[in-house]
Amino acid sequence: MKKHFQDLLKGIFLGSISSLVASHGAEASVYDLTKLKVNDNGQTEVKVKKDYSRKFILKFQSDDSYLIAGHSSHASHASHASHRSSSTYSGSSYSTSSSSYNSPALKPISPSKITSPTYNTSIITANTAKIISLGDRVLEKGMIGNDVSQLKKILIEKKILEASSIEESTLFDVKIEKAVIVFQKSLGLVADGMVGSKTIYYLKK
């Protein structure tokens, strides 16, 4: 029963996230939807990556700058036990501003057990050396970035990918995946559509 309930909740959760992403675009959340993989049966399954290196969620902005959000793990839903306290919250300060609006600036109190996630966000312009290039990470379908553009360019040059594919898009789509598979097969590499270090080596040759 518990498993069934958990599955139900998971379904609602994923549905809500997808809905948000659908309406707001990829910047909607810090959730990495590329981790959602649809298997042959059409069911969503969550794939856990074996790569333990620190991951970044990238938001691509139109002016070629990147928003990188580094995210450290948070365990704030684990301990709900000790929220009772006999002392009270004295945080409500009432500010009467010069405008006609009064509000109590109520802030949540933080009993020591609540740990909030810490986010480091920094906007980095294209002038620095932090642009993701081909080879910086393993590419697969669903990803976006400058390295995907580079990949596309190489595939088009090798005449494996049609040049009419939307040139501005930096999304690793199905067409690109198919092209990668063709490339990999032609070289006798593992034809899984994922662009790892081996595939990149041959691409750059």
Place this chain on the structure above:
Amino acid sequence: MYNLLPFRFERLNSREILVNEVGDFLIAPTGTVQRIVDKEIQKGEELYKDLTAGYIICQTPVPELIDLLATRLRTKKTFLDNFTVLHIFVLTLRCNQNCIYCQASSRNCNESAYDMTRETIIQAIDLMFRSPSTSLTMEFQGGEPSLLPELLRFAIKTAEQKNKEHCKQITYVLCTNSINLTVEILNICSQYKVLISTSLDGLETLHNHNRGKSDSYANVIKGINKARTVLGVDRVSALMTASEESLKYPKEIINAYLENGFHSIFLRALNPYGLATKYADWSEYYDQFIDFYKGALDHIIELNKSGIFFIEEFTTLILRKILTPFSTGFVDLQSPSGIINSVIVYNYDGYAYASDESRMLAEHGDYTFRLGQVTDNYDSIFYGEKAQKIALIWANETIAGCSDCAFMAYCGADPVRNYSTQGNMYGFRPTSSFCKKHKQIIQHLFSLIIEREDEVLPIFKRWINNSVG
């Protein structure tokens, strides 16, 4: 550009009160909500910062601090973690008074057919210990439970014995009219640290009128003093029930409490159950009760301003919901509703009921909220079909009239009350006395917070800090 987070609003005194999903409130001039929704609030405005801090708007579609907000929501509903904490044992229907508003359908002193059997007590205690909570409250009601000291002692002893295995923290409460507090009863209370909860309607004439006996007041005061001497002043608490007559004397009742050495009062309205149903015109009654409440609260505030510390318990509970992020233990006003989730009643007849009021319905032949016999399986009582049916509508987040209300986070749902007064558990808010009473009280408290902030807020905070709740 910003994104909205879930919030509700209400208009009050030419202001708008905005309340977010976890109960934080913001008071703003009229027209603010429209501006917020039209995305007209500019980043530089003071309001923008307050709205962000108050979890009403956020910069990204999924707020960065969503986990914090989720934790706060969880905190508000912490009472769910403990499940059933309050276990009421109706030891007998026998009573030695004749209160006009009695909801217990009390019987004559000598009829033992209305006593709980020892087997029932044992079974009920077994059920009680199945609760996941580490602390339990075992409350004895009736009728008048002090009429049966041996049964009381047996019940407590059985619980203590069983507790050796479970090591839970048990609080015993005896709900009594204080008239029959014999040495034996006081010994039991002293030995097992039993708290006494008694009923005092205020003025002598009023109290006697309500009890239907002319010497009631004198006896009650005698009993209270006796209990205080033996057990300690802090182990005796009193609440009053406002009969129609009582509503005329708000100040006098408070003063009477003060004179009798009490520093707190719980202003309680009549419930339309039991003998009380035949008794008054309810919409008029509740209108009068609200006036009574406002008058009494004003008087209490004045007392506090003049240096006398006096708390109004019901107000404190609501204020705790408004001004602190914590959940209160007040089972009559919570969502999901207190029935089953926090309270269960084991009746003298060997059956388990969802709430105290549910057994009143049973006295009138309506067994809708009778969950099963104490000999039944724990799951079938607490998680059975009836419980599941009630669970569909016991949260005010999900019912019409409540889900849009700004005060949803401070209020609660009561399917039993809905069923009893309106014919179905879902209820109909426009004619609900429960809704009217609580909405008006909460509005009044916000009114005070808005208009008389400097005057009342320090007093309210002191109450929240010092009240046992």
Place this chain on the structure above:
Amino acid sequence: MVSFDQIAENRIQLTVDITVFNNTVTTKTLYWLQSDYFVFWNSLNINIQNIILEKKDGSISKEEFLELKNQINQNLIDFKVRDIVNQETRNIRDILYIKAFSHGEDFEDYNLMNDCDV
């Protein structure tokens, strides 16, 4: 509202444009009137809803008429605003409740977050 008139001693007729105030909004507004009024509601055409309110007890005085006009007007707008908020925040609300009440080792955002330093 498109129109609001008293058509009999105890009856008021009002029309609402469904493209401005959808049925959810209108229903919620009328919900609160059900204690004192009977509600008769039909569609006049594809856009306009026709509603007649009949007072359950007695006739509608001038003051009452004005008060009702004010109240319904305000409520229609208020519920519309609430509807907007509800629509926009539906998903985040679901996420919030699931995060708040789903606890267990397998939850951790259903592995959609990046777990470093495992």
